[in-house]
Amino acid sequence: MKSYPLQFQPEMKERVWGGRALERFGFKLPEGAIGEGWMIGDHPNGTTKVINGELAGLGLDEIREKYGKTLFGTKGFSEKNGRFPLLIKLLDCEDDLSVQVHPNDHYENLAAGELGKTEMWYILDAKPGAKIIYGMKDGVTRESLAEAIAENRIMDCLQEVPVEAGDSFYIPAGTVHALGAGVLVAEIQQNSDTTYRLYDYNRPGLDGKMRELHIEDSLNVIAYEGSGSTRMKTDLAEAGTWLTLASSPFFTVEKGLVGPQWELTTTPDSFVILVIADGNGTLQWADGQIATKPGDCFLLPADLGSYSLEGNMTVIRSYLP
Incomplete structure (x- = not known):
């Protein structure tokens, strides 16, 4: 099979x-109310299938098992669970998300196989x-945060940040955060679906019941x-x-302007996501x-080699460091 850009x-x-x-x-x-589009995913809670070319109909998990490092690159797997290491989403926030935090790979209460x-x-x-919401105010400790939660005044501990199109935020594990109403977001993340909620505005979920909070786990994993x-x-x-937007042990994310033509190439060690x-x-x-067109997401195999972008567009590129 000749490699080609995959759409899902x-x-x-x-x-x-x-x-x-x-x-x-x-x-x-x-x-x-559709809040998330999982655009490229290889997770038990959502695995995307190819819609173009010779691999059409195959899930990303099946491609991983069949073609391995040829398409994903020598770095293209999670060392912990063997899956595709990233999850790419588009998020539509009509309302505020819960105030939340995520654990790192080493947290003892992670589900088996989860990152x-x-x-x-x-x-x-x-x-x-x-x-x-992006981080906590200076001086907040586990003790003061726990007290604020118990007294229903957690918002006093959090930083609110105004946002506009083109802003970029790097959110390492342990960062308290929440998207607010009225934003549309591209999210590049580790391949994980673990979220600990600190606060959810006392609102019911889609089933009419109050959504679960995870106070103890949250307090344990926050980077104070x-x-x-x-x-x-x-x-x-x-x-x-x-322009480098985020550089982490798990991904590098960059922004570029195309116009009128840009000659690029993949390398054998990592796939590229556009x-x-x-x-x-x-x-x-x-x-x-x-x-x-806007919203399109492509997985370029590591062995694709030379490719070019033409037109007038803004592109977010992600790959493994």
């Missing part, structure tokens, strides 16, 4: 905080006045002395250069080409 059928997830904004990318959504969750957000769109989180504006002045943030163009490789 997203796994759409209904969430109490979701909406319908992912329709703007041309996705056909199921009924309900920790370091992630990053790139803000695709934000309504005027949109905010997120700082997690290494960083945020940045990502304005780019010229095409054809990469998320089209805005604009339109074409992805070309030795044996073909694909028209691109």
Whole structure:
């Protein structure tokens, strides 16, 4: 088989905080409040299937088992569970997400085979006045946070940050965070579905029951002395250069402007994931080409080699360090 860029059928997830904004990318959504589109996933809670080319119909897990390091690269597997190491999502936040935190790979209460969750957000769109919760105020300790939770004043401990399109946030495990209403986000994360909720605005879930909180686990995994989180504006002045948005042990994420043509290549050690943030163009490789539009996500095999991007668009590129 000749390698080619893979596209997948997203796994759409209904969430109490979701909406319908992912329709703007041309996705056909199921009924309900759709908060997450799992665009590229190899997880028991969501495994995406290829929709183009020779591998159409195969799940990412089946491709992993059949083609292994040829397509994913020598680094392209989680050392802990053997799965594809990243999960790529588009998030539509019609309402506020719960205040939450994620564990690292070494937390003793992780489910068997589950990874920790370091992630990053790139803000695709934000309504005027949109905010997120990003970390805690200086001086908050486990004891003072536990006291605030018990007294129902956790918001006094948290930092609110205004956001706009183009903002980038790196969120290592242990960072308290929450997306706010009115934002549309591309999320690159470890392949994990473990979230510990600290606070959920006393609202019922989709089943009408109050959603579970995970106070003790949250207090255990929070990085009280700082997690290494960083945020940045990502304005780019010229095409054809990469701006690093996040550099972690689990992924490198970069932003680039295409215009009019950009010659690139993959390397044998890692796949490349491209998320089209805005604009339109074409992805070309030795044996073909694909028209691109906002919201498109592509998995480029490690052995693809040379490829090019043409048009006028903003691209988020992710690969393994």
